[in-house]
Amino acid sequence: MDECKIVLDQNAIEMRLYQYCHAVDTCNYDLLCDVYWPDAVDDHGFYVGSAYEFAAYNTSNTPLAFESTWHSVTNIVIKIDGDVADVESRLIAYHRLRADTEWLEPILGSDYASSHAGQQTSHDYLVGGGYTDRFERRQGVWRIANRRAYTSWQTAAPSALTGLSGLFGAEIGPSLRALSESS
Numbered sequence: 001m002d003e004c005k006i007v008l009d010q011n012a013i014e015m016r017l018y019q020y021c022h023a024v025d026t027c028n029y030d031l032l033c034d035v036y037w038p039d040a041v042d043d044h045g046f047y048v049g050s051a052y053e054f055a056a057y058n059t060s061n062t063p064l065a066f067e068s069t070w071h072s073v074t075n076i077v078i079k080i081d082g083d084v085a086d087v088e089s090r091l092i093a094y095h096r097l098r099a100d101t102e103w104l105e106p107i108l109g110s111d112y113a114s115s116h117a118g119q120q121t122s123h124d125y126l127v128g129g130g131y132t133d134r135f136e137r138r139q140g141v142w143r144i145a146n147r148r149a150y151t152s153w154q155t156a157a158p159s160a161l162t163g164l165s166g167l168f169g170a171e172i173g174p175s176l177r178a179l180s181e182s183s
Contacts, residue, residue: 009085010078012142013135017089020144021071027059036144037136043148051144065103067096067122073131083137090130091149096159097123108156122159128152 016035023032032055036042040051047054062069075090097107099122105113108125116123129151136145 006080009080009137009142013078013085013087014076016135016142016144017073017076017087017131017133021073023055024058024062024071025069027062029055029059032059034143036147037138040144041146042144043146045149045151051147065097065107067098068094069096070094085135085137085142087133087135088130089133091128093127093129095125095127096161097125097156099123112156116158119158122161123156124159124161125154125156127154 019031020035022028023035033052036051036055038052041049042051042054044054047057071091071093073089073091077088079086095107097104099120104116104123108123129149132148132150133144134146135142
């Protein structure tokens with residue numbers, strides 16, 4: 001295979017991985033669906049099924065549960081064989097869980113929820129894990145056909161961050177709620 005073609009294919013796949021992170025963090029349903037083929041399957045452990053249904057679930061519930069999220073993929077390994085690519089990437093994802101949410105127990109567990117009952121504070125939830133993906137190229141376009149997400153480690157604590165402002169006084173970007181309301 002031509003080395004330039006390999007690099008272009010790898011770049012196209014990496015861009016889809018970054019697009020996924022951006023779409024999840026901005027709760028953009030259309031952008032998230034664009035990462036997957038219409039018949040794709042997503043396995044996030046708590047959800048296994050249609051990737052488009054996962055996108056709907058994710059983009060509608062994330063703003064209810066979280067003030068913000070930040071997903072980042074790294075250590076991407078891509079093995080291309082014709083029009084199929086096996087891809088593994090590592091993930092670090094930050095989530096700031098809303099203080100006023102019923103999602104504390106389902107996301108962080110009953111032990112954590114009961115030990116923090118009555119506290120009116122946000123919670124910082126950090127996850128390390130990864131994605132094992134099968135990408136397929138159809139009509140010259142790479143998208144995810146099958147995804148399995150896994151968690152290697154996780155930690156949570158009441159947030160110590162209050163009164164946030166941007167670096168050197170820069171404006172903080174819009175919240176997930178504002179983004180979801182504008183779409």
